Amino acid sequence: MKYLYYPGCSLRSTGRAYDESLLAVSKKLEIQLEEINDWNCCGATSYVSIDEIDAFSLAARNLALAELQSSDEEVNLIAPCSACYLALLKTERFLEEVPDVSAKINSSLYKAGLHYNGRVNVRHPIDVLVNDYGLENISKRIETPLKGLKIACYYGCQSLRPYATFDDQYHPMTMEKIVEAIGAEPIDWSLKTRCCGGSLTGTIQEAGLRLNRFLLKEAQKSGAEIIITCCPLCQHNLECYQERISRFYDEEINIPVLYFTQLMGIALGLSEKEVSMHRLFKKPSLKRFSQKGAAAHAW
Amino acid sequence: MVSTNEQSTSKNSWEPRIVAFFCNWCTYTAADLAGVSRLRYSPNARIIRVMCSGRIDPQFVLDAFSKGADGVLIGGCHPGDCHYIEGNYKALRRVQLLKRMLKDMGIEEKRFRLEWISASEGERVKTVINEMTEQVRELGPLGMPERFADWDKELDILEKEINRKGETVDA
Amino acid sequence: MHGNGHKEDIRIGFYVCHCGHNIAGSLDVKSVAEYVKTLPGVAVSRDYKYMCSDPGQELVQKDIRQNKLNRIVVASCSPLLHEHTFRIAVEKGGLNPFYFQMVNIRENVSWVHTDKKAATEKAKDLARAAVQRVFSHKPLEPKHVKINPDVLVVGGGISGIHAALTLANAGKKVYLVEKSPTIGGHMAMFDKTFPTLDCAACILTPKMSQVKNHSNITLWSYSEVTKVDGYVGNYKITVKRKPRYINEELCVGCMDCIEKCVYKEGKTPDEFNAGLSKRKPIYIPFPQATPQVVLIDREACIEFKSGHCKKTCVEACDRNAIDFKQQEETKEIEAGTIILATGFKTFDADKVPYYGYGKYQNVYTSLEVERLVNASGPTSGEVILRNGKTPKMIGIIHCVGSRDKRTNRWCSRTCCMYSLKLAHLLKEHTDAEVYNFYIDMRTPGKAYEEFYDKLLEENVHFIRGRVAEVTDCAVRPEEEGKLIIRAEDTMIGIVRRVPVDMVVLAVGMEPKEDAQDVRRMFNISCSTEGFFLERHPKLAPVDTFTDGIYIAGACQGPKDIPDSVAQAGAAAAQALSLIDRGEIELEPNTAFVVQEECSGCRTCLTICPYNAISRDEEKQKAFINEALCKGCGTCVAACPSGAIKQNLFEDEMIYSEINGLLKLTSTECC
Secondary structure, eight states, X not given: OEEEEOOTTGGGTTTHHHHHHHHHHHHHTTOEEEEOXXXXXXXXXXXXXXXXXXXXXXXXXXXXXXXXXXXXXXXEEEOOSHHHHHHHHHHHHHHHHOHHHHHHHHHHHHHTTOOOOSOEEEEOHHHIIIIIIIHHHHHHTOSSOOTTOEEEEEOTTTTTSSOOSSSOSSSOOHHHHHHHHTTOEEOOOSOTTSOOOGGGGTSSHHHHHHHHHXXXXXXXXXXXXXXXXXXXXXXXXHHHTHHHXXXXXXXXXXXXXXXXXXXXXXXXXXXXXXXXXXXXXXXOOOGGGOXXXXXXXXX | OOOOOSTTTSSTTOOOOEEEEEETTTHHHHHHHHHHTTOOOOXXXXXXXXXXXXXXXXXXXXXXXXXXXXXXXXXXXXXXXOTXXXXXXXXXXXXXXXXHHHHHTTOOGGGEEEEEOOTTOHHHHHHHHHHHHHHHHHHOOOOHHHHHHHHHHHHHHHHHHHHHHHHHHHO | XXXXXXXXXXXXXXXXXXXXXXXXXXXXXXXXXXXXXXXXXXXXXXXXXXXXXXXXXXXXXXXXXXXXXXXXXEEESOHHHHHHHHHHHHHHTTSOTTSEEEEEOIIIIITTOOOHHHHHHHHHHHHHHHHHHHTTOOOOOOEEEEOOOOEEXXXXXXXXXXXXXXXXXXXXXXXXXXXXXXXXXXXXGOXXXXXXXXXXXXXXXXXXXXXXXXXXXXXXXXXXXXXXXXXXXXXXEEEEEOOOSXXXXXXXXXXXXXXXXXXXXXOEEOTTTTTXXXXXSEEOSSTTOSSOOOXXXXXXXXXXXXXXXXXXXXXXXXXXXXXXXXXXXXXXXXXXXEEEOOOEEEOOGGGOGGGOBTTBTTEEEHHHHHHHTOTTSTTTTOOOOTTSOOOSEEEEEEEETSSOTTSOOSOOSSHHHHHHHHHHHHHHXXXXXXXXXXXXXXXXXXXXXXXXXXXXXXXXXXXXXXXXXXXXXXXXXXXXXXXXXXXXXXXXXXXXXXXXXXXXXXXXXXXXXXXXXXXXXXXXXXXXXXXXXXSBTTTBSSBOSSTTEEEOGGGSSOOOHHHHHXXXXXXXXXXXXXXXXXXXXXXOOOEEEOGGGOOOOOHHHHHOTTOOEEEETTTTEEEEOTTTOOOOOHHHHHOTTOOEEETTSXXXXXXXXXXXXXXXXXXXXX
């Protein structure tokens, strides 16, 4: 299995744990990820609200580069960050469905000596793991089943809205299926697609923290030991403000927030170091699962 | 045999002409539903109603092509839904054979189509007719009557030549 | 044009209908009429405002007489709508009704095309095809078929009951087949009915016992139709009678056996109470069940599971009605007409997980609440929640599974009114604050809007906005331990969070699970949503495309009790009109073998789905039994020697249509 890979900026900065763990898991599962050469910003920044066409053009350059790099009839491009995933997917759809937008984007690409032919299929890693690789195949390769570990799966907004390509928009279950496949226990909670606060944590912090607290509290209340997510912004928001929330609301909030790939990696027998557990502020206690001494050494 | 079709003679005003055979119970009813629902679709198909898609003789299709149709569409009930139990299966069998024959005759695949459209699928009538019109438009006129006329002319010339040779030999 | 006119002098009358603006608004009817006038054989060509009106039909008849017309072509709406009307008009004018052809320029042209020029061209093409077709039309005699006066009614809900009683009271013999162990349907589960608030049982159970006691009705409950053969007037129906393991003749419904069952408590969710209570393996759906006969659930009964039960039920029955060896029975009946009243199912609330059904115990469906407020229900009419408490705040969510692209797009028509009824009943029973969350209030019906007004005065709250979710995640202290309904209040433009103790989901109405199978078995159609399709939405609302089969009640689309009863009456009247006529004219579109041309090859024998073709071994020719032929024409297309012809659809007619459509006159083609 071979896919093109678009990491995006977050995965090379605050979200490095996601990048490293996804690559490690893919390697373990023998899924080849080939990074796009010379990729640039996906356009999901505030650029969209200033000039949508320019933002689309940025994203389209990545799509055009992906096409250059693969001779497959259908080029599967994995974008793990939810914001990148949506920006690229939206661009792909607009190029296909809205002729005048498509014309403008292509004229921008032309100036850069590029052209987009519509061969790229933007994919989310969850989608690829569940629908291409298959849950059964994942289960087969589990070395350390995470038995009894209670997990709250958190999807955030952009991985499923507005385009629900691999799951239900309001009540997704794919990450839960992965959790089951690796032997852990997904908890049932209703906030898995509720807002994590987005960039509000950096602008109107009080509002951001309120949204954030709501999720953390509910996950804790539902008995989850760990929250897993598939978005670097969600992970950052949920993990980094816990102490502030505890202080502000005068209540105990303490729950590790992992990328789903990190948890998968542990179950697949990778060491904590290999899935970059050291990059987290709040480390989960997974000692009871580490069969190999090596895993403990890695700290 | 003289064709009096004005449409295909002038290239600019050419519009695809599709002859559609619809079964009474499913597809014809679906076309009525499309009408009642005021769905808008391209005016290029002309519908002939038959009781069952099983009634459609492959010769009807060949005749339509030879008389100037650019496309032929057959509409019947979904498998298992035929008002006459299994007429649509018979239609399917004939269509399979006919498709091979048309291919051998050099008639493009997209000019001939079989669709299962149930009485509730007015929307499908619209989609299929629109799609087919566009596909046939891309292929351009089939022009069988004109081809026949050309072939007739060639035959006439050939015949005359043979006759002339015969005369000289006789002389 | 030369030739063809030899046999007789063809004089065609052509009429193009304006249909008000329906046709004339989208195509140039005058130019169609003028064009057709120039075609060979056309003696008269006119346009008229409404051809189907009396003056329109008289116009045709006058022309037939004055202009000696012998073929008529009318270009108007679909033949499925008015072909019959015009054939009668032609016959009244003194011509054989089959010297007529209809051109569909409304459903197939004016209603679907916007380009007036192209539409006019298409209408001309279609008209030309029909004009050329009628040259080869022949005079035909319609086939007459006797109507068996017995009627089969499928489904014993209020619609089926009403239809069966109407027919039985008119002296007709009726077979009423019901799938479940009792008749009564959904209505039997309801407490009160809107807007009058009269008790459902009080108005329904007398009708149920009338059915049981009527000498003209044969009631087969716990039975299913498995096969339908034959045709209008002469249907042959196979009915499977599932074993109840109780002799229906002997059981008097004393229920002693139920009490004495080795199970002291029921363990199986009670279907009649929407699963809110448990029943024993031997049970009766409810005390007034009709027939009043118990039955044994094979899946739950110890005797069936292990064979080692003490069989206390058998001891308890002094009439020896229990029979563990009872077998499924197959009955064959004959009926001339069939009424389908197979009902609906409610929307499955699991499909909208954001409303928390199945997750939060105090989220109920409306059907469950019907049982909860019912005096004969699991709580004897006391509204006690699954957590044992009485609710103080109740939220009713409208349009669950309705008016939503993600689930069903249609409005289920009854939910607004039954939600109002439930709001009233819940308030009456609990004195709780009741909130209705609605998109639009739809109360069209006699005294319906007045009922809504009454509820407003009863201080029931109405919030206009679609509910986003039901959650137990408390944000404010007053929300702790409650279910919170989150919705946008579109009247004041804010998002509301309403904490409640009980949520009622007003689930919509859907086609029954087996609607598609039933449709296939009875050879009728379904509309896009999956409800049974009526022959015409306005003019033939209870007929189907299959003669002699009628539909009534919610199997045709969501409707309330008054509408279901009205439709059931209409279906019964349609059946009666056919029965009392005694016979029906069938389309004479049967096939026949031209003996001289038949080579006796047997190709057609295997192709006919009705075994209507046989081979005379002496003459070595095929024969078609006209009574068995249904006129599909499949054999015609299959005959290698072209010896089979189908009336009304002869090859010649279809070829002339093809040629006509492609602007070739009939001489140019052959």
